[in-house]
Every structure is written in C-alpha cells, then in structure tokens.
Amino acid sequence: MSIQEQYRKKAAELLSSGEVKLVIGYGAGSTPERRRALFARTADDAALLHVDASCDANLSGYLVTEGLLSDKKKIGIFLRPEGIRSVNILAAESQLDPDQIVILGFTEENGTISALQGTHASDFAALMTALKENRTPSEKEQALVEKIEAMTPQERFAFWQAEFAKCIKCYACRQVCPMCYCKRCIVDNNQPQWVHTSSHTLGNFEWNLVRAFHLSGRCVECGGCDRACPVNIPLRLINRRMANEVLDAFDHFSGMDQNQEPVLASFKKDDPETFIL
C-alpha cells in the first residue's frame, strides 16, 4: 500500500472512530503540481487527501487557530519532521497540548516519500537527534551561504539591502510561520509604533531583522517563509544563519522535544556570556 493510501485509510479511521474531530492534511491544488491544506472532517473527505513530494507546506500553524483546540478534542495532522519540531516548540511555549495532536508523519529523501513511525510528538525523539546531528543544507542553499559568508561586511550589507528593497510588507513570511502566533505582532502595535509600518529601506530592515531575532532558536527551517515570499527574498538563509549561531553558542536545536526551554527566554548559570566584556 502506498503511503498515500495508507494515510487516507488511517485518517478515515481516526475520523470515523471519533478519535479526532479533524484531520489537517493536503489536498489537490489549483495545478497538478500544487498541494493545498485540506481540512478533513469525514471519512469521505479523507479520500481526497494527498501525500507526496509536492506536500511541502508546514501545516502546524493551523493548529494554533484561535479556539481550534479549546474543546480538548484531538486533531490529526500531516507533518514533515520540521512540522513535528514546530509542534514541540508550540507545546514548549504553552500554545498547545501535544496530547491533543495525532501526527501522521512523513519524510522525503531524494523526492521519495516515506512514513514516519509514531503518532505522538514524543515518539520522534530519535528522529530529532538524527536531524540535529545531520544538518545539511541543499547544495544550492550551501552555495549561496558560502557566497554570502565570503563577502566583506559592505558587500553583505549591499546584498541584503537589495534583497530587502524588494520587501512589500505583505507579512506572508509571518502569517505562514507556525512560530509567529502572536495575537498582535510588534509591528502591529501602534501605541507606540515600535517598528515603522512603511515599506522603505529602514522599515524593511527593521521588519526583517526583528523577525530574524524573534525566530532565533525557534525557527525549525521548514522553509515556509522562503516559499511564501512573493518577491523571492531568500529568507531561509537568515533563519539558517541564526539557527547555526544558536546551535554553536548554546548547543540548542529548536524543537527537539516538548519540554525544551526557549533558548533566548531562559537562563543557565553556565552560559558562556562571552559577549560581556
């Protein structure tokens, strides 16, 4: 049985038995290559689910839709490893109860999809350790990272200036991000207006830098922001760089488990504190 048939069957069973009230998965999109979020409530809906290499969205952000989990009922969700990491962070940050989440996990290697064993976020500990040990960006991404790292500070500033100049402040990066669940984002606070809303050079730098810091140690590198950006800013690189920093400085790999302390909101006596002169 293909993973798609297997997961359609599993989703149908979960829904028919009443174990979950909803399965969030992928359905057919507007073109043969596209997949879109599908909210299955019945066994019939489950027959429309897809699982294949085109299912790239991290759907975990839908879990924190206001009121969705407040009835304490369970929800099934199709997740890649990055999505499972997101669930761990959302649990660690008290945004959801992981016992309410039934994971139908899958992973992709060289375009081939395979099912992940386990259904509860805590079932994937070995996978998380393996992900931490084996952080390899794609060749294309690595080439760009190396190109940027080799730049002088002035060149690098010019590079990001040109990229951020394209930003139109549509906030697709924020809205698509499972970690950006704030009811009111700092940029939407206008008394006082902390961050410029204008999409000029300063405003665009402010927004993208604020976002980079807010996601440091929290981003799971699902690439959602990068794919969502309608003006093709390579946002993934910023988050990748920050994730590297946090890993080097604090040995922190975001979303390892549901009890992980938020790295920038916790204190350890043996923190190196090398930044204090």
Place this chain on the structure above:
Amino acid sequence: MTKILLRDKLDDCLTRWHAAGFDVVGPVRKNNISQYATVEKADELDLGTILPDRTLKDLFFPQTEPMFSYRISKQKIDTEEYLPPGRQRIIFGARPCDASAMAIDDPLFGWDYQDTYWFKRRNETVIVTIACTAADEFCMCTSLKLAPDSTQGSDILLRPLGDNRGWQVEELTDRGREAFSRIEGLLEESPAQTAALADVPVKFDLDICREWLQNPENFESHFWKEISMRCIGCGTCTFLCPTCHCFDFQDEGDTYTGIRRKNWDSCSFALFTMHTSGHNPRSTQSARWRQRIMHKFNYFPGKFNMNSCSGCGRCTRECPVDMGITETLQEITKLSQ
C-alpha cells in the same frame, strides 16, 4: 498597410524618447524578481515574460509615499508638501491586464476628489501595451470579459508579429500618438501578419457570480468559512493585485516633527478594520475574504460599473496557500448551477 515597429529599432526608439525627455520603463528581471522598472537600453527589457511578478500600480501608487513633512513650534505649524517628481514616462511592454487595471482605478481615485498623486503620474505617463501571445494556467482575463489584446487603459497597443521581428502598432489615444510621433521614421509601413493571441479559457461565469453576491441571503453563507479556511491573512493577493488600492496614513516622527506617509494597506489584515475600542467588525478571516470578493465583484461594479479585477491571476499565482479569486468564483459559479 500598417505601422510596424521592429525589435531591432527599439534601441533607437529609446534614444529618441530619452532625448525628448521621457523616462522609459518596462518589464525587467533583476534580483530574482520581475517588475516594471526604468531602463536605459532595450536589452534590459524582459519582453518575453508572460507577466511581471509586480504590477503596474507600483508606478502610480507606490507602496509607501511621503505626503508632507510637519514641524510644530509654539507659534506656528510649518508643513512642506511632497509631490511626485514631474517626469514624463513611457511604459513600454505593459500587459493588457495591467493596463486595464489602471483604467479600473481611475474612477476610484477621482470620484469624490482628484487624488493628486495618482493623476499627476497618470497624466505624465504613456502606456504602450503588448498583446499576449502566451498565457499560463493562472491567467483569467477572458473570465473578466477582457482579452489578451484588450485596449482598456492603454495609449498604444502593440500586436506581436508572427515572425517575432516586432510589433504592429495601434495608436489608441492622442497621448500615444504624440509619443510615437517622436519615433517617426523608425516605424515601417508594410503589410504584417500578427501572431496568434494567447488562448485563455473562461474559468467562471461573472454574471452568475454577481447575482449570487448581490443576494443578501448569501452574505452569511457557510461558503465563506469553507472557502477561506486555509487563508493565512497575509497581504500577498492585495499587494500584488493591480487594482487593489487601499491605503493607510502613518505619521513617522513625533508630536512635533515628522512625515506623513501614505502606505499600502490590505483588507486581509486583521488590523485593517480594528477600532480604537478594540472591537473589530471583521473579526474573522472569512469575513475579510468575503469583503475582498464582495468589493471587487459587487460593491465596486455597483458604484463604478466595472469589476475591480482585470484577470491577471496573480492572487492565485502568488498565494502562499493556493487560494485566489479564480477558485472562489469558480465555486460560486458551481453553487448557482
């Protein structure tokens, strides 16, 4: 015999237009994005693109625009107004949907008062449109009763020649004729075979949709919740829409000195309708998506007798969660059948 503009004469045209004081703007691909931008040479133009990622509205209604600066002192308030720079422009290679969109927004920016920023730029710009010989699966101009060779909003329409050597010239307005009089001698008079236009299938029935939207019973339909459930509430569809025109005023600075700016805003954002009291009359994403559809295909046509959509398809093409006007209007068409 018709007027022909040959591709290899384009550089000479640009030189003439530049000499006559025009900026030349056209589709340019740079930094992994295609948009209408100023060019010096013809080879900078990306005329092969089906549709630039960004729209023509950027050139008339920029995403952020300073309106005036202010300085408040004990005795007086000083203000300095900013107006768009007075530059004559020729947009070469607009797409018919993008040009149409400018004509759609004209009555909006002029119905109760004349928006100085919009009309100053409109009056200084000549739009030279190239008819489409190719479309992608998101194009939907024909569903909006427009076409790959619509002339709405254009000053000149160029029809690509079958042999790809250039374009047949259709002069539509006096402004277009004036701009093309500057390149007289560079145009040829010869018989021409134009290339076949793009085949853009009709995807929904606009009249049926309008009727459904006008029925008050459908305002609270469960349809709106279902269709917008995956909407994440970003501004991609509105900001990349050639006709979406909502804006917000922002004072940057402090109580005594600063700049007032006009910034794009989006009905997709929760903050868009947030009241000072904290009450939000459009408190759900489904209410916001309904507003967007209602505005474009019910309220706007009710007021201005045209739809606030030119069928470019960017809302679906660029949507991070694969939503868009096409799907919604297709579903409404189905509901009514």
